[in-house]
Amino acid sequence: MKHYLSLKDIDSLPEWVAEARKLKTNPKAHKQLGDGKTICLLFFNNSLRTRLSTQKAAMNLGMDVMVMNFGNEGWQLEYEDGAIMDQGKSEHIKEAAKVVSQFCDIVAIRAFASLTDKEKDEAEVVLNGFIRHASIPVVNMESSVGHPLQALADAITLEEHKTKTKLKVVLSWAPHPKALPHAVANSFIEMMQLQDAEFVITHPKGYELSPEITKGTKIEYDQKKACENADFIYVKNWSSYTDYGKVLNENKLWMMTAEKLDKAKFMHCLPVRRNVVVEDAVLDSGQSLVIEQANNRTYAAQVVLKKLLEHN
Amino acid sequence: MKHYLSLKDIDSLPEWVAEARKLKTNPKAHKQLGDGKTICLLFFNNSLRTRLSTQKAAMNLGMDVMVMNFGNEGWQLEYEDGAIMDQGKSEHIKEAAKVVSQFCDIVAIRAFASLTDKEKDEAEVVLNGFIRHASIPVVNMESSVGHPLQALADAITLEEHKTKTKLKVVLSWAPHPKALPHAVANSFIEMMQLQDAEFVITHPKGYELSPEITKGTKIEYDQKKACENADFIYVKNWSSYTDYGKVLNENKLWMMTAEKLDKAKFMHCLPVRRNVVVEDAVLDSGQSLVIEQANNRTYAAQVVLKKLLEHN
Amino acid sequence: MKHYLSLKDIDSLPEWVAEARKLKTNPKAHKQLGDGKTICLLFFNNSLRTRLSTQKAAMNLGMDVMVMNFGNEGWQLEYEDGAIMDQGKSEHIKEAAKVVSQFCDIVAIRAFASLTDKEKDEAEVVLNGFIRHASIPVVNMESSVGHPLQALADAITLEEHKTKTKLKVVLSWAPHPKALPHAVANSFIEMMQLQDAEFVITHPKGYELSPEITKGTKIEYDQKKACENADFIYVKNWSSYTDYGKVLNENKLWMMTAEKLDKAKFMHCLPVRRNVVVEDAVLDSGQSLVIEQANNRTYAAQVVLKKLLEHN
Missing domain, CATH: 3.40.50.1370 (Aspartate/ornithine carbamoyltransferase)
Incomplete structure (x- = not known):
């Protein structure tokens, strides 16, 4: 079956x-x-x-x-x-x-x-x-x-919007008032591991995902550094995996901004908390792919x- | 669009x-x-x-x-x-x-x-x-x-049941234990303003609807007088608009009765509280159009x- | 109609x-x-x-x-x-x-x-x-x-699985933590009364169903005796009818077991509480017809x- x-x-x-x-x-x-x-x-x-x-x-x-x-x-x-x-x-x-x-x-x-x-x-x-x-x-x-339905839609969206062969894609943690699951991040990572791209995960210390899933994938704790020269930045909150299900701190500085995004395309699975996970300036710009992700x-x-x- | x-x-x-x-x-x-x-x-x-x-x-x-x-x-x-x-x-x-x-x-x-x-x-x-x-x-x-879907259904019902060219139509407030919105009354009024009919609104003082909507339409505070010689009486409760959302008093005397209805047809959008908004004798008579309104x-x-x- | x-x-x-x-x-x-x-x-x-x-x-x-x-x-x-x-x-x-x-x-x-x-x-x-x-x-x-939709499905299931002309069918009460309605038992009894079969109801004293429904049908208070040589045993909890809606006692001994079932087929309308109404050994055996009943x-x-x- x-x-x-x-x-x-x-x-x-x-x-x-x-x-x-x-x-x-x-x-x-x-x-x-x-x-x-x-x-x-x-x-x-x-x-x-x-x-x-x-x-x-x-x-x-x-x-x-x-x-x-x-x-x-x-x-x-x-x-x-x-x-x-x-x-x-x-x-x-x-x-x-x-x-x-x-x-x-x-x-x-x-x-x-x-x-x-x-x-x-x-x-x-x-x-x-x-x-x-x-x-x-x-x-x-x-x-x-x-x-995995979300990750497959994300793969379609990446393919539609890529403008060069060798992409740099970043998965960045973002703050959120509620404890959220790891499912979207996990499947996005698994999907990216099937792609021939430079792929970096960035999050505050304490938000490490399951090592079985992230193994072989680069983790960079400095969000700014991780996002440098990215083509696509996928933003998502998740609660702590090691201190399971906990919101460790609010880390408001991790919100995605137009400045950090720079020239990259912005991705998120939705629903998204505006001005908490990502600022309006990003979502309302032509760089946001969130509506097309949902369509896919x-x-x-x-x-x-x-x-x-x-x-x- | x-x-x-x-x-x-x-x-x-x-x-x-x-x-x-x-x-x-x-x-x-x-x-x-x-x-x-x-x-x-x-x-x-x-x-x-x-x-x-x-x-x-x-x-x-x-x-x-x-x-x-x-x-x-x-x-x-x-x-x-x-x-x-x-x-x-x-x-x-x-x-x-x-x-x-x-x-x-x-x-x-x-x-x-x-x-x-x-x-x-x-x-x-x-x-x-x-x-x-x-x-x-x-x-x-x-x-x-x-x-406006209700008001359009009401217009269809009026057209189906009118027996003369120049109608008299009354919108009468009725009592209700809960605070209800103004939406049905507003749209019925707007629909009637598109009709070539004598149209009167009747309600207790304090239940005036938005003056922007009722402007140009006759308001008669005496229910009995308003209903005289009516062809159709549309009954509906709404809460106060000026003292917004409040139930001012129960005004049980405003319930629609067979006596007040006289020879008119009875209309209501449903759901309706029997023997509070309108007495059984009206709803169970051949003068009630409420089931046909719902059908429309x-x-x-x-x-x-x-x-x-x-x-x- | x-x-x-x-x-x-x-x-x-x-x-x-x-x-x-x-x-x-x-x-x-x-x-x-x-x-x-x-x-x-x-x-x-x-x-x-x-x-x-x-x-x-x-x-x-x-x-x-x-x-x-x-x-x-x-x-x-x-x-x-x-x-x-x-x-x-x-x-x-x-x-x-x-x-x-x-x-x-x-x-x-x-x-x-x-x-x-x-x-x-x-x-x-x-x-x-x-x-x-x-x-x-x-x-x-x-x-x-x-x-009656359940009882008709049960009649289809009986017909599909009977291996001889003259069947013995038992309806046995079983324990349950919550007070349940009489509807399934009533319709099963009415359906069996239309069949040419030996039909016995068994339950603890105090769980007698409506005499109007059970009239003419044998009631046997000894579950073991009732189940002897049965071809089909239909198990179902119901609350007391005389002491209306009450759970009189837990009667855990009334749970259906493989031993009591012997060679009979097991029927239940589902949902069923495992190891309360019936033990796993029955439901997981080839004698259970519950999935086919649901299909029907x-x-x-x-x-x-x-x-x-x-x-x-």
Whole structure:
């Protein structure tokens, strides 16, 4: 069974990016492919872009779509094998995943990190529960550890906007009032590791990401130095990984500014806190690619669904 | 860009009403028009009629529909330019509106008045935020100040049920336990100002609506006198406009009764509180048009969407 | 007007089961039947299987689907005739049912028992309110008193898995931490009363169901004895009917085990609490039919919708 769980499920990133860009020129070209097929989007967390772009991608392919907010409209699931279910959880993932599989052809799942239990988050209990027990392809619409639809959209955006062969791309941490997951940063890093580019991560000390993910990638603690001569700067907040889920300090000086950006293009997955993560002058300039990144979410999802429909 | 934000967006009310009535006789006649087009319905507030009738209208035109409850399923938006977004709001309308525009062809928005901040309500921050930043047609599914889909449905209903050329139509305030917005009353008044009819507004002192909207229209504080010889009486509660958002007193005597109604037809936008706003004897009589008004919501929405699809 | 409210609406159970099994072999065979027709699913309570399977069934028949969570997305309804609606309820069922009827061709409703007011629950105020005032066919997606879509799916499952003509089927109560409704048990009993099988109900004393429903059916208080030589054991918790809505005691010994099951097939409507209602060894064995029961929910709903489309 082919799934789309992480960047590892992309056999050739250049080929997928090229196919997504082709779909973008004619989104309804494969409207027959999904005819009579149904996708179920299960949201364990809130969503705007992912909700609308994944629906749109499925409809572009002619699929029927069922959307369910699992928490509000359903109930809490149990993920532990052997649990005695006499508390708040009404159904085991074993049943839920098998049952949902019978009502659709593909299931897509959003389930954020708790940011309280690192081990559980890294075990990806929700996503892996579905993979283990479902009988249909599973799409990751952002899990504890990764957001591979976003990273694929980012790859499409990079390809569209690059003006030279050998790029310098920077991933810069930025301040944020709330503790945020590591998923977007992780998948962006994994995506960049598939690119032939100079890639640098910059963040304050204490915000080191999982060494398994960053291994082999340069980390530069001096943001200014990291950003020098960059072609693209991807900005994103994440909470501490070592002091798991904590906001260590506000580091307001890490906000992205027009001055630091210089001539680089600005990228962010959205939603973004203006004048906290990045100043207005950047977002309102022609150097910001954030709206185009969001647009490419549709074509990233569409190439993923197309491949799952073709190969399953 | 053509939008449907208020009655001002109707170039010829008689022509739109005639077209809606024609659609009503064959709702699927233009099923090709919306083929491959998507509408996104964004609800910042609850809805029954608007939710279902606008979906139905879009499906009648062959459109795909995506429905999103923005508050529960998404997050709070910031509308202030230059805001430092370090509080509860996760995304700025600038990004949200541009992003949503990329996933659909028309966006429809429901965002009620707060009834706490008159200036902000009259600025229509949500609706105007979308208009300013979206790149697609925007439909008002009830904003702080107006409910033009309802008023168009009311115009259709009036046309269907009038039995003479020169009508007398009354808009009568009625009591209600909760503070309600002015939107329905405002749009009904604006619609009536486009009609060649005798039109009177009646309400207790203190419930005067915005003078900008009521200017040129007769206000009669004596409900009985206002209702004399009326052909249609439209009943609706609203909270005080001058003492903004307040319920001044209960004025139970203002409830619409069969006696006051006499031979007139009864209209209300629904939902309606029985035996508070209007007595059962009225709603359960053949003089009540409320069910037909709700039915016409579909054709009001359909003529609006048809025009937006044709002219954008 | 034909509805699907209880088992009584099935004219010939064997014929309906046969038709459902035929639909299962070619679910899209009648895709033209629902073309241009709309179903509205109204949820007053949460749902997973019913939500997805009923949507799927409708889409298989070519229908458009509108889903609404009435409580969260709409408002509270009043059901009392003559009520003075000055409290929390915004709309009367009289208006709501008539209005919804105008936006769709079939309406399906889920409204659970309160378990606090027996008389009100047995009056089925929500479902009966819609039947009384709607002008379109109504489908029961689980009401206070019955869950006939589940029972029809169970009949399909029994038919698929029976290996001899004269079956012994047992309905066994099981423990559960929360007070649960009687609807599933009631409809299963009514369905079994239409079958030519030996049928026994077993539960602890104090858990007697409505005598009107169980009349003529054997009740055996000794679970072990009841289960002897059973072909199918249907397990389900319900709260006390006589001491209405109460959990009398935990009776952990009533949990279904592989030992008690012996050679019988295991059935449950799901969601199920593992190791409380039934032990893992049963659910994870080849004797469990729960996943197939859930699958058959689609074809049960599809045969119901097909008949409503054909006969209304």
